[in-house]
Amino acid sequence: MTLGSWLAVFVALVLAAELVRALRHRAMRQERWRRFFRHRTTSWGLGILAFLAIVALAAPLIAPFDPNKQLDIVRLKNHAPSWTFLLGTDVLSRDVWSRTVYGARVSLGIGALGALVAVSLGTFVGAIAGYYQRWIDAVLMRGVDVGLALPRIFILLMAVALWDGLPFTALVIVIGLTSWFGTSRLVRAEVLSLRQRDFVVAARALGAGSGRVIFRHVLPNAAAPIIVSAALGVGNVLLLEAALSFLGIGIKPPDPTWGNMIADNASSIYSAPWSTLFPGLAISLVVMSLNAVADGVRDALDPHEDAA
Amino acid sequence: MTGGAGGGASWLLRRLVASVAIIFAVVTFVFMLIHVAPGRPCPENVDPAVCDQLTRQFGLDKSIPTQYGLYLLALAHGNLGYSFSDGRPVRTAIAETIPFTLQLAGAALLLDFLLGLGLGIYQAGRVNRLPDLIIGNATLFIYSLPTFWLALLLLLVFGEKLGWFPVGGSNDPVLCPSVDSLYCVVDRFWHLVLPAATLGLVGAAGTARFQRAAMLEVATQDYVRTARAKGVPERRVVLRHQLRNALLSFITRFGLAFPFLLTGAVLIETIFAWPGMGRLAFEAILSRDYPLVTATALVASTVVVAGNLLADILVGIADPRLRVRASAEVEVVTA
Numbered sequence: 001m002t003l004g005s006w007l008a009v010f011v012a013l014v015l016a017a018e019l020v021r022a023l024r025h026r027a028m029r030q031e032r033w034r035r036f037f038r039h040r041t042t043s044w045g046l047g048i049l050a051f052l053a054i055v056a057l058a059a060p061l062i063a064p065f066d067p068n069k070q071l072d073i074v075r076l077k078n079h080a081p082s083w084t085f086l087l088g089t090d091v092l093s094r095d096v097w098s099r100t101v102y103g104a105r106v107s108l109g110i111g112a113l114g115a116l117v118a119v120s121l122g123t124f125v126g127a128i129a130g131y132y133q134r135w136i137d138a139v140l141m142r143g144v145d146v147g148l149a150l151p152r153i154f155i156l157l158m159a160v161a162l163w164d165g166l167p168f169t170a171l172v173i174v175i176g177l178t179s180w181f182g183t184s185r186l187v188r189a190e191v192l193s194l195r196q197r198d199f200v201v202a203a204r205a206l207g208a209g210s211g212r213v214i215f216r217h218v219l220p221n222a223a224a225p226i227i228v229s230a231a232l233g234v235g236n237v238l239l240l241e242a243a244l245s246f247l248g249i250g251i252k253p254p255d256p257t258w259g260n261m262i263a264d265n266a267s268s269i270y271s272a273p274w275s276t277l278f279p280g281l282a283i284s285l286v287v288m289s290l291n292a293v294a295d296g297v298r299d300a301l302d303p304h305e306d307a308a
Numbered sequence: 309m310t311g312g313a314g315g316g317a318s319w320l321l322r323r324l325v326a327s328v329a330i331i332f333a334v335v336t337f338v339f340m341l342i343h344v345a346p347g348r349p350c351p352e353n354v355d356p357a358v359c360d361q362l363t364r365q366f367g368l369d370k371s372i373p374t375q376y377g378l379y380l381l382a383l384a385h386g387n388l389g390y391s392f393s394d395g396r397p398v399r400t401a402i403a404e405t406i407p408f409t410l411q412l413a414g415a416a417l418l419l420d421f422l423l424g425l426g427l428g429i430y431q432a433g434r435v436n437r438l439p440d441l442i443i444g445n446a447t448l449f450i451y452s453l454p455t456f457w458l459a460l461l462l463l464l465v466f467g468e469k470l471g472w473f474p475v476g477g478s479n480d481p482v483l484c485p486s487v488d489s490l491y492c493v494v495d496r497f498w499h500l501v502l503p504a505a506t507l508g509l510v511g512a513a514g515t516a517r518f519q520r521a522a523m524l525e526v527a528t529q530d531y532v533r534t535a536r537a538k539g540v541p542e543r544r545v546v547l548r549h550q551l552r553n554a555l556l557s558f559i560t561r562f563g564l565a566f567p568f569l570l571t572g573a574v575l576i577e578t579i580f581a582w583p584g585m586g587r588l589a590f591e592a593i594l595s596r597d598y599p600l601v602t603a604t605a606l607v608a609s610t611v612v613v614a615g616n617l618l619a620d621i622l623v624g625i626a627d628p629r630l631r632v633r634a635s636a637e638v639e640v641v642t643a
Contacts, residue, residue, distance in 0.1 A: 041445070145326070146333040149616075151567070151608035153574050155341070157593050158601065162345035239454050243575055246456050247590070262457060269460055270468050280457035287452035 001064050001086050001097070008061040016051035035300040042296030045289035052286060056104035063098035068254040070094055078272035090261070090275040091268050100282055103256040108286070110172055110241045110257075115233035117176025122183025123226055127214050129184070130191030141188070147181035156240065160249045168251065171244075175237055183229045190222035224301035231294040235287040242283055258283050323620065327613045334609040339379060339602050343372050366392060366598075379602070388606075389599030393592075398603045401588060406607070408478060409584035412507070412577070413569045415500055419508030420565065424515025425558070431516065432523030433546060443516070451513035456575045459506045463579070466502060473502050476581035503580040507572045511565065518561055522554040529553070556627050563619025567612050 020043055027033035037043055055062055070093050079089040087096035129140040159174045160166055166174065194200060195218060203217045219226075244250035245259025246266075253260060258279040265275035350359040363369055367378065382389060388398040427447065431440045450458075467475035478499050479485070484492035526532060527550060535549045536542075573586030581587075585604060592600035 041448075142326075142329075146330050146337070149330045149334050149609045149612045150337065151334075151570055151605055151612070153570070154338070154589060154593070154601070154605050154608060157574070157590060158338075158341055158345065161593050162342065162596070235452070242454050243456060246454075246575070247578065259454075262454075262460070266460055269464050273464060276457075276460060280454060280461075283454050283457065284449065284452045287454075288448055291448055291452055 001083060005062055005064045008058060009055075012051055012054040012058065012062065015054055016047050019050045020047040032300050036296045039292070039296055039299065041292040042299075045292030045296070048285060048289040049293065052104055052108065052282075055101055056108050059101050059105055063095075063101040065095040065098040067094065067099045067102040067256050078268060078275070080272075081274055087278045088272065088274040090265050091272070092264075096261075096275050096278055099256040099261055100258070100279055103258045103261055103279060104282070106168070106251055106255060106257040107238055107241060107259070107283070110168070110175070110251075111234045111238035111286070113172045114175040114179065114237035114241070115230055117173060118179035118233055118237070119183050119226060119230045121176065122180035122229070123187050123219065125180070126184035126187025126189075127191050127219060130188040131195055131210065131214055131218065133192075137188070140184075144181045144184055147178075148185075150178070152178050153240075153243070156244060157247070157249065160244055171241070171250065175240060179233065179237060179240075183226070183233070186225050186229055187222060190225055191218055194218045194221055224297065228294045228297050231290045231297065235290040238283060238286060320621070323617055327617055330613050331606065331609050335383075335602060335606050336376075338605040339376055340372070342596075342598050342601055343375065362392075368598075379599075388603045391592075391600050392597045393595050393600075398599050401600060402585065402603055402607060405583060405585045405588045408582060409573055409577070409586060411496075411500060412503055412573060412582060412584055415504035416507035416511060416569060416572075417565060419504060420511030420515055421562075422512075423508070424512035425519055427512070427516035428519025429523060429546070429551060431520045432527070432550070435524065440520075444520070447513040447516045449513075450509055451517060453510060455506060455510050455572050456579060458510060459503070459576055459579045462502050462506055474499050475502075476579075478581075478583055499582075503576050503582055507569065507576055510572070511568065515561065519554065519558060522557045523550055526550050526553045556623060559622045559626065560619050562622075563615045563617075566615035570608050570611065 023046070024037050024043065027037050073093045075093075077089065077093045078091055079085055079093070081088040085095055085097065087100060090096055090099070125140055125144070129137040155178055156174065160171065163170075191214075200213060200217050203213050208217070241250055241257065242259030242262070245257050246263045248260075248263055250259055251257045253264070261279040262276050265272065269276045350362060367375060370378075379389070388402070390396065391398055391401055427443055431443050434440045463475055466472050474480075478496065479492065480495050484495045486492070523546075532545060532549050535545045540549070570586065573584060574590050575586075576582065577584045577587040578590055585607065589601065589604035589608070591597075592604060
């Protein structure tokens with residue numbers, strides 16, 4: 001670690017903490033958002049996510065070494081953590097800290113984009129099915145039944161293994177396309193109940209078109225469960241990508257993702273556990289933060305659960 | 309459509325037909341996906357002439373609709389085809405591996421539900437007090453772990469460092485080639501501990517979080533308040549009034565646990581060299597063993613669909629209110 005990297009980490013930490021503090025400050029004005037910040041874990045989760053997002057964006061400043069460079073295969077292979085190599089080096093003498101930092105870009109990127117595809121698609125299909133009902137609903141929901149019965153891991157394995165070396169975008173799309181079924185059921189149920197409500201009936205009576213009713217009146221009121229499923233979705237996609245990379249069929253080496261870092265070094269876990277442990281910790285830290293934030297959102301929107 | 313026995317039977321029949329249709333659709337999808345994928349099921353170093361001959365032998369030179377028709381015809385006769393890689397009937401390959409996956413999933417499920425339910429109920433009785441907070445944070449952490457990483461961790465600690473459990477396989481190859489004595493049964497359990505603990509712990513963390521929330525949701529209901537008000541002992545309130553009703557949503561979770569176990573099985577079986585169906589499917593995909601892949605997908609989707617159906621039936625038995633609601637929903641859809 002160079003002085004510059006330490007400084008960059010410090011700045012990232014301060015930025016993340018300031019961001020959460022500013023959000024909290026603004027949130028205090030509204031009852032709903034006050035409830036969101038009631039749990040200390042929610043603020044922590046948000047802060048950790050902000051920090052990791054900043055780290056991913058500013059990776060070149062924070063990583064002291066080139067993540068793919070083999071520093072010295074003879075002397076620096078599986079070097080234990082030290083001040084120079086904060087998290088040690090891996091089996092190919094690459095700096096684990098630098099790889100973890102750069103890996104955040106790919107892992108968080110796939111998580112966020114994959115979940116974005118999945119949640120958008122799920123929301124769209126769910127809204128259409130719930131709003132128009134009748135045969136559209138029947139057809140779409142039977143499709144969703146099939147989707148939920150698909151062994152998703154098989155489909156992903158097939159897509160990734162058979163089309164050898166899918167690029168990043170294709171991987172995001174494939175993961176997104178196989179992950180939206182649950183969200184669409186959730187959104188459909190919300191839309192089904194919302195479309196009976198007076199404000200929707202009124203909007204329609206005033207002559208608003210279906211598109212306007214769905215996007216301006218119905219969906220904003222279903223935002224809560226959508227946000228929760230998005231937060232959980234990012235975590236799930238992240239875990240899925242890690243699993244695929246671990247099986248050796250995700251993002252191609254040498255580009256680091258947290259999943260393929262674990263896969264690369266799993267064989268030396270007994271002699272050099274650090275190169276496997278830290279990427280795994282990074283994954284669980286992100287997923288844990290996302291779960292904490294999802295808990296906070298759920299809490300903020302669920303007025304009757306005041307005990308918890 | 310009205311409630312009652314006749315309504316229930318026709319509901320069940322309808323659900324069964326729908327389930328078969330879903331499985332059929334999954335098989336079709338997987339069949340098409342694997343057949344339109346680029347590449348042929350030949351090892352890379354094989355002579356192209358041999359490869360062509362193999363292609364003809366497996367009938368892969370025919371058009372995809374023809375192949376699909378032939379596959380369905382064979383399937384209708386209960387024939388799942390022959391594995392490309394070793395020529396065995398696919399049915400044999402699956403029949404050999406399913407018991408292993410069932411043992412693994414069964415043990416994991418048991419740990420999942422016993423530990424998860426216990427913790428969730430315990431936490432719900434001590435909301436926001438220290439034990440609840442400690443367990444809550446621990447379950448949040450474990451729930452967020454990648455299963456394969458937890459597997460490596462357990463292997464490192466209990467397999468390698470402490471040497472308490474074997475690091476892979478399903479039995480001792482020398483002393484216990486087959487399970488034929490008490491010693492070998494114990495040996496099997498011994499090998500089962502780490503993989504089942506990995507899957508079970510992650511599942512239990514999720515179950516505990518779920519069950520805590522379910523118990524708390526019921527806690528504010530009028531009948532719970534009434535029970536307390538009329539002086540029912542706390543223990544009885546929790547077990548008879550809260551838990552019974554909170555278990556309803558738990559049944560649905562039980563049905564949803566199957567896909568999770570299947571997903572986990574692929575990774576866990578690969579890591580622990582457990583000769584189950586997940587590993588079989590993974591290897592079949594890598595070696596482009598089309599009949600084997602399609603058959604494992606068939607089995608997997610059947611398990612998922614059966615799990616959902618079972619949960620719906622159990623909920624229907626446990627909660628009479630739902631029967632009315634289910635038939636009402638059918639009316640809305642068909643209207």
